[in-house]
Amino acid sequence: MDEKELLTYYKQTGDLNTLGTLYSPYMSLLYGVCYKYLQDEEHSQDAVMQIFEELIVKLRGHEVENFKSWLYVYARNYCLMQLRKGKKITNVDIEDNLYESEQQLNQSDEEDWTEGDFKKLETCLGTLNSEQETCVRLFYLEQKCYRDIAEITGFDLNKVKSFIQNGKRNLKICMEKK
Structure with a gap:
């Protein structure tokens, strides 16, 4: 099997x-x-x-x-x-947890976040479209699985996966710009 x-x-x-x-x-x-x-x-x-x-x-x-x-x-x-x-x-x-794909988890252990970094993260979360923001918050910050997010939001399971993937990408781009 x-x-x-x-x-x-x-x-x-x-x-x-x-x-x-x-x-x-x-x-x-x-x-x-x-x-x-x-x-x-x-x-x-x-x-x-x-x-x-x-x-x-x-x-x-x-x-x-x-x-x-x-x-x-x-x-x-x-x-x-x-x-x-x-x-x-x-x-x-x-x-x-917020940025790296599951296959690329190599980051510096010496990188420290400041209060400004967290404010920047919150600002960038606000720049996502509402569907992406909702799905990203539920998945990464509230540790919900795809199925739970689909049930909570009413979105199709494939849409949830897409919103999370695109939201993660857009969040990373925004964080790198600021």
Whole structure:
């Protein structure tokens, strides 16, 4: 079975062996993602296991087109939430979460945000069209998934994805100009 078939079968049956088959090839990748954010071996190992436990419920309710990409974003957001809970989040993590695509997460650790940078971010968010602004705020600042955003806004799921992608691009352009 390919990933799509495994996902479909898991959604229908809730079979944990199927979820394990789907998840296991990505465990080392997820460990690396978690370690990048958490900077602790034990916490990263725990995060990989906790993410699996959360997927038991999450995957049955979400439409997932590309499992690897979705899992990467889920793991990144999980780690960011753990850092926020521990009040250890840095400005670099915020910038990473707002701008970089999932495949390009190489940024400088020495970059610090000032109060002016946050004001500039808020100003640039205001320059987006209303659909993009709403979707970007819900996705990045409130950590909502595509499906939840579609339900909240009434937008088509593909429109939500488009608004977020275009909004992120426009936000980055605006921030670089100011």
